Amino acid sequence: MGDFAISRKAKFFDGCKKGIPITFGYVPMGIGYAAIAMKAGFTPLQTISMSFLVYAGAGQIIAASMALSGATLMAIILTNFVVNLRYFVMSTCVLNKIEDSNIPLNILAAHVTVDESFAMFSLSEDSSIWIYLGIAITAWLSWCLGAAIGVFTLNLLPVIVTNSFNISLYALFVAILIPAIKENRQFALLVLITAVLNIVLSQFLGNWSLIVSTLVGAGIGMYIVDDEYLLSGDD
Known part of the structure; x- marks a missing residue:
């Protein structure tokens, strides 16, 4: 039992x-x-609590931006x-891959599932x-x-500096994506197809293009990307 606990601790820190x-x-990015949240009228506590309880980077920024523009609560909820919605799919994929789990751990895993942690775990050989x-x-x-740093330093930084932080999440995701593209040509093709779809559909669907192209790309990926690669992270 002791060795098992040590193994879990070692894997967690890994x-x-x-x-x-x-x-x-x-x-x-936080x-x-x-x-944005503070400009929209959120209190410091609300701003930080939203990160702990909601934890959806794009969703939080969208919610804050919509609140800033005067959108209704229902519009904010439906948009988010x-x-x-993609987190349902990501959480399902994570729960299908993980080992040595239970219901409380599954609930925690679902809550902290986001694009970057999902992508990194998908490329991991260890499924613990x-x-x-x-x-x-x-x-x-x-x-x-x-988010906490932003709350306490908002008045100390120029607006242009705080606004520039918003591109960091996209740069991070690209950095995670590049190694996977290099290792698997099928995955690279899927990324290219999805990107082109988004560009084309954005001319007709506006902000909905990202959602539609992601769903279509996921459907295509089921046929052109090997299951072994998605499950193990190997080529």
Whole structure:
């Protein structure tokens, strides 16, 4: 029992180490989110609590931006439901891959599932729940830390600086995506197809193009990307 506990602890800290690169994008991104939220009239407590309880980078920024523009609560909820719908799929994929888990750990894993932690775990050869929790919780706490820093430094930084933090999340995701593209041509083709679909559909569907192209790309990926690669992270 003792060796098993040590093994879980070791795997968790190994996951934490794997999640460190995500923090370099999440801390500045959290600061950018906090800047928008505070401008929208959120209190410091609301701004930080939203990061702990909601934890959806794009969703939080969209919610804050919509609140800033005077959108209704129902519009904000429905928009976030659509934008964050992908997390149902990601959480399902994670729960299908992980080992040595239980219901409480599954609930925690689902709560801390985001694009970057999902992508990093998908490329990991170790399917332990503790590896995933190490990655995901490290990312989660770094996002909350960024929001807290943003709350307390908003008045000290120029607006142009806080606004520039918003591109960091996209840069981070690209950095995670590039190694996978290099290792697997099928995955690279899928990324290209999805990107082209988004560009084309954006001319007709506006903000809905990202959602539609993602769903269509996921459907195509079921046929052109090997299951072994998605499950193990190997080529």
